[in-house]
Amino acid sequence: MPLPRLQVVGGETERLLYQVGWGLEIERCRGTVANDQRTGTGFDNRILLCPGVGDHLVMLNGLLRPLVHRAWSAMVAQLNGLDESRLESFLFGTDRIALAAVRPGLLDMQDGRCFYCGGALGQSAEVDHFIPWARCPDNGIENLVVADTGCNGAKRDFLAAAGHVRHWRERNVTRSTALAAIAGAVGWETHADETLGVARGLYLRLPLGARLWLRGPDFCPPDPEGLRETLA
Numbered sequence: 001m002p003l004p005r006l007q008v009v010g011g012e013t014e015r016l017l018y019q020v021g022w023g024l025e026i027e028r029c030r031g032t033v034a035n036d037q038r039t040g041t042g043f044d045n046r047i048l049l050c051p052g053v054g055d056h057l058v059m060l061n062g063l064l065r066p067l068v069h070r071a072w073s074a075m076v077a078q079l080n081g082l083d084e085s086r087l088e089s090f091l092f093g094t095d096r097i098a099l100a101a102v103r104p105g106l107l108d109m110q111d112g113r114c115f116y117c118g119g120a121l122g123q124s125a126e127v128d129h130f131i132p133w134a135r136c137p138d139n140g141i142e143n144l145v146v147a148d149t150g151c152n153g154a155k156r157d158f159l160a161a162a163g164h165v166r167h168w169r170e171r172n173v174t175r176s177t178a179l180a181a182i183a184g185a186v187g188w189e190t191h192a193d194e195t196l197g198v199a200r201g202l203y204l205r206l207p208l209g210a211r212l213w214l215r216g217p218d219f220c221p222p223d224p225e226g227l228r229e230t231l232a
């Protein structure tokens with residue numbers, strides 16, 4: 001329902017972001033929608049982005065996502081009389097305690113070493129989202145690595161450099177069975193293809209002048225050819 005409303009400016013529909021094949025009348029056509037959800041027939045339910053919109057959404061993701069989360073939480077909290085900050089972390093936060101479930105398995109797979117620097121991990125090993133949670137909330141096992149607090153703290157919400165991406169992709173390909181076993185043992189989510197799709201969406205559309213996290217305080221420019229090859 002919201003889609004036909006979102007591009008209405010001053011009473012006129014301005015298709016600046018996308019085209020959809022239905023209008024406000026959809027509200028009175030619940031039967032048609034329900035039928036389409038059941039049978040996959042009935043009406044054209046595709047959302048067709050205008051040229052360039054997809055790339056810009058990816059590029060602005062880091063800015064847009066927190067704003068959308070914030071506005072959405074504020075609205076839901078207001079409608080239900082809830083505490084906004086708690087609701088936001090419930091809806092969009094990561095659950096550190098839950099991540100601990102896959103830590104031993106990943107630690108074992110990495111021979112007790114930090115994914116990024118290879119240093120020995122002690123008690124301080126932390127589960128890190130390779131594609132940062134702030135860029136895309138993906139808790140799938142393929143997106144998780146174990147890192148020491150130094151690397152994890154320095155990487156924060158930055159995208160990792162091409163060398164790390166190669167290492168990560170190789171792990172996901174060569175250790176896919178072991179990853180599935182870790183996930184299976186604790187009932188964790190696994191969706192290798194989706195996670196790879198997200199990595200492609202982010203890494204193959206990096207803006208000019210992007211900087212990727214290398215180590216500690218160091219960043220480097222992307223290596224577009226290497227990244228294309230790695231993520232092919």
Ligand SMILES: [Zn+2]
Binds near residue numbers: 152
């Ligand atoms: Zn490290």
